Amino acid sequence: MPPPLDPRLAPGFKARPWWWEEAEPPDRDNVMPDRAAVAIVGGGYAGLSAALTLRRLGHQVVVLDAERIGWGASSRNGGMVSGGLKVAGADLDRNHGRERAQSIVEAAAASFPFIEETIAREGIACDYVRCGRYVGAWSPGHWDAMAARVDFLARLTGLPAEMVPKSRQREFLGSDLYCGGMKAAATSSLHPGKYARGLAAAAERAGALLVDEVRVQGIAREGSGFRLATTRGALRADAVLVATNGYSLDRRGTALPWLARRLVPLNSYIIATEELPPGMIDRLFPGRRMISDTKRILNYFRPSPDGRRVLWGGRASFRAATAEETALRLHDTMVECFPELKHVRLTHAWTGFVAFTFDGLPHIGVQDGVHYAAGCQGSGVAMATWLGHNAAMKIAGAANERFALDGLSFPTRPFYEGNPNWLLPFIGSWYRIRDHMDRMAA
Numbered sequence: 001m002p003p004p005l006d007p008r009l010a011p012g013f014k015a016r017p018w019w020w021e022e023a024e025p026p027d028r029d030n031v032m033p034d035r036a037a038v039a040i041v042g043g044g045y046a047g048l049s050a051a052l053t054l055r056r057l058g059h060q061v062v063v064l065d066a067e068r069i070g071w072g073a074s075s076r077n078g079g080m081v082s083g084g085l086k087v088a089g090a091d092l093d094r095n096h097g098r099e100r101a102q103s104i105v106e107a108a109a110a111s112f113p114f115i116e117e118t119i120a121r122e123g124i125a126c127d128y129v130r131c132g133r134y135v136g137a138w139s140p141g142h143w144d145a146m147a148a149r150v151d152f153l154a155r156l157t158g159l160p161a162e163m164v165p166k167s168r169q170r171e172f173l174g175s176d177l178y179c180g181g182m183k184a185a186a187t188s189s190l191h192p193g194k195y196a197r198g199l200a201a202a203a204e205r206a207g208a209l210l211v212d213e214v215r216v217q218g219i220a221r222e223g224s225g226f227r228l229a230t231t232r233g234a235l236r237a238d239a240v241l242v243a244t245n246g247y248s249l250d251r252r253g254t255a256l257p258w259l260a261r262r263l264v265p266l267n268s269y270i271i272a273t274e275e276l277p278p279g280m281i282d283r284l285f286p287g288r289r290m291i292s293d294t295k296r297i298l299n300y301f302r303p304s305p306d307g308r309r310v311l312w313g314g315r316a317s318f319r320a321a322t323a324e325e326t327a328l329r330l331h332d333t334m335v336e337c338f339p340e341l342k343h344v345r346l347t348h349a350w351t352g353f354v355a356f357t358f359d360g361l362p363h364i365g366v367q368d369g370v371h372y373a374a375g376c377q378g379s380g381v382a383m384a385t386w387l388g389h390n391a392a393m394k395i396a397g398a399a400n401e402r403f404a405l406d407g408l409s410f411p412t413r414p415f416y417e418g419n420p421n422w423l424l425p426f427i428g429s430w431y432r433i434r435d436h437m438d439r440m441a442a
C-alpha cells in the first residue's frame, strides 16, 4: 500500500506545474532540418522572442529545445512581470561608472514596456493584468532601505511607487507578517504557460520552425558558419543563439560550456493551494497585487489568475529534495504569513531552474562567434523576452544603437564549471541566519 499522504497534500496531489493544467507545453512532431540561417538553442521566452524578431526581419530560423518548446522556467514561473528592477539593485556605479550604470538600468527597465507591446501586438491571450506589486519589508531596516530607493524606482519606471507603513499594510496584504512595505505600479501578472504557448504560436505564425526533443551537445565553427552536434544528428547554421539559461549545464550535453561556467542555476519552488472559499482571495490580496518580500530567502506569492487559489513560491530547499518535501516546507511558510490557510491543502508543487550571474546582471553577447542571452536572476518574464529580442536585432545587424547589456565583461570564478550544488547548503544556512538576525535586530 502507498504511504498515506500528509494531510496538507490534497488527494490527487501532482508534482508538476499547476499552469500546465491549462497550458502544458504541447508536443510538436516537426523534423529538424540539416540547415538553418539562424539556429536558436533553447525554446523559452528568450529563444522564442528572438525567433519572432528574426522572422519579422526576414531571417530563416529554427528553434531547438532538448525537451518541449516552453518546457523550462518559461512555463513554470510565478508569472510576475517586472522591468529589470533587480538590475537597479546591483552594485552598478562602482563596477561600470555612473554613465554606463545609468544606461544599463534604463535598458533593463525597458523590458517592461517591451513585453506589454509584444503581448498586445501579437494578441497573446495570457491573462495579462497591470496589477502592481507590494513588497513586504522583513525588518524595519529593510523598510528604510526600500524607502531610500522608492523615488528612484518611480522615476525609472515612470509609474508610481510609494512606501506603506505597517499601520496601512492590511490595505494591500491580508497579513501582519511584514514591517510595512512598498507599493509599486510597474508590475503585472500573467499566466506563464499561456504566455509561452502564445509566444511560440506567434513565432510559428511568423514562419519560425520550432523543434522539440533535440539536445544540442556542442557547437563548432565550420567554414563561415557553424556545425551543431545534436542528439538527432548535425545541423549547419550561419548564426547561432544559445538561450538555455538555468538549464545550460547538463550531463547529456551542454551547448555552450563557456556560458554554463558563467551562470549559477538555482531551483525555485512553487505550490498551488486547492480552491479557496469565495471572498478569501480578496481578503488575503486586496487589489490582487503580486507580492514579494525582502528576505534573503525570498518569498513571492499571488492569487491565481482565476482568483481561486494562492500560488506561493520560494527557495524551499538548498539541497536535492522531492516536490512533496519542499511543498510541505512552503506550506509552513505560507501559513506563517496567512494563518487562515493552515487547513488548506495543496494540489500542486513544482520547481524549475533560474540563472544567476556573478555580477548580478543579465547578459547578451558573442563568444567564439556564438551569440548568447541569459542570466535573468530569477526575474526573467519580461527580461528574457527583451534579451532575446535584442540578441536577434544584433544577429540581424538591425540594432541602431548598442544595447547596454550587450558585451559587458561576463565574470566566472576559478574552477567553477557551472554546478554550484556543493556550495548551496552553506549559502542556505548563512541566508537563514542573516534573515533571522535582521528580524531579531528589529
Ligand SMILES: Cc1cc2nc3c(=O)[nH]c(=O)nc-3n(C[C@H](O)[C@H](O)[C@H](O)COP(=O)(O)OP(=O)(O)OC[C@H]3O[C@@H](n4cnc5c(N)ncnc54)[C@H](O)[C@@H]3O)c2cc1C
Pocket (backbone or CB within 6 Å): 041, 042, 043, 044, 045, 046, 047, 064, 065, 066, 067, 068, 069, 070, 071, 072, 073, 074, 075, 076, 077, 078, 079, 080, 081, 082, 214, 215, 216, 217, 243, 244, 245, 246, 247, 248, 250, 253, 254, 255, 268, 269, 270, 313, 351, 352, 353, 354, 355, 373, 374, 376, 377, 378, 379, 380, 381, 382, 383, 384
Ligand atoms: C519557479 C520559478 C519561478 C519564477 N518566477 C518568476 C516570476 O514570477 N517573474 C519573473 O520575471 N521571472 C520568474 N522566473 C524566472 C523566469 O521564468 C526565467 O527567467 C525565464 O523564463 C527564462 O527564460 P529563458 O528563455 O531564458 O529560459 P528557459 O525558459 O529556462 O528555457 C531554456 C530552455 O533551454 C532548453 N535547453 C537547455 N539546454 C539545451 C540544449 N543543450 N539543447 C537544446 N535545448 C536546451 C531547456 O529545455 C529549456 O526549455 C521564475 C523561474 C522559476 C523556475
